[in-house]
Amino acid sequence: MEGLLEEIVAKYNYWIYVVLMMIGFYAMIAKRNLVKKLIGMNIFQTAIILFFVSTGVKRDAGLPIVDKDLALAGAIDVATVVNPLPHVLMLTAIVVGVSVTGIALAVIMRVYREYGTLEEDEILEKIGR
């Protein structure tokens, strides 16, 4: 029990993101409303993005904006700057996520216009299944 508690304290970021991911995953597979499903997908995505950003963190390190003169002299201590690569790659992921969300919202609007409802079972009833 003591070991588990220490494990949680040392890695609490992963625990938070796993819980956040579980919320989003449950919303995606259990909710019947299409908008709620989409919100679940966004929560899921946020959990993954936060997870990757958190892998770049170094304790007591500063922003990845460095002193130019110091850097040109080659005197940057790597441990004092957080890892910039996860941040950059997650910017890309955010862009893709926004695109997917936009398309999904458009499709949801179209579905509502066509069937007059966003509830999954009512739509399935209307298309005769």
Added chain:
Amino acid sequence: MKLLALAATLLTGALLLYGTADFPAWGDPQSPASTHVSAGYIETAVQETHTPNLVAAVLGDYRAYDTMFELVVIYCAGIGVVGVLRRVRE
């Protein structure tokens, strides 16, 4: 049905938490993500690109094509939205 969904969610979460046992602790400067290529970027990015903001240096200098095609992704999404929402006159 909801019970099945809850069971699947809890199972996935438990597996992920089991997987975190091998992960480095929070804020560890010696974690694998921070020791291999990223140290090289931090040390040489300013000499190679003259951009003090390392995120902007990687995004705009090292990965400029990636950033450009991100714009293509947004453009395609916009076209898709217009195509889905357009009302066709009968």
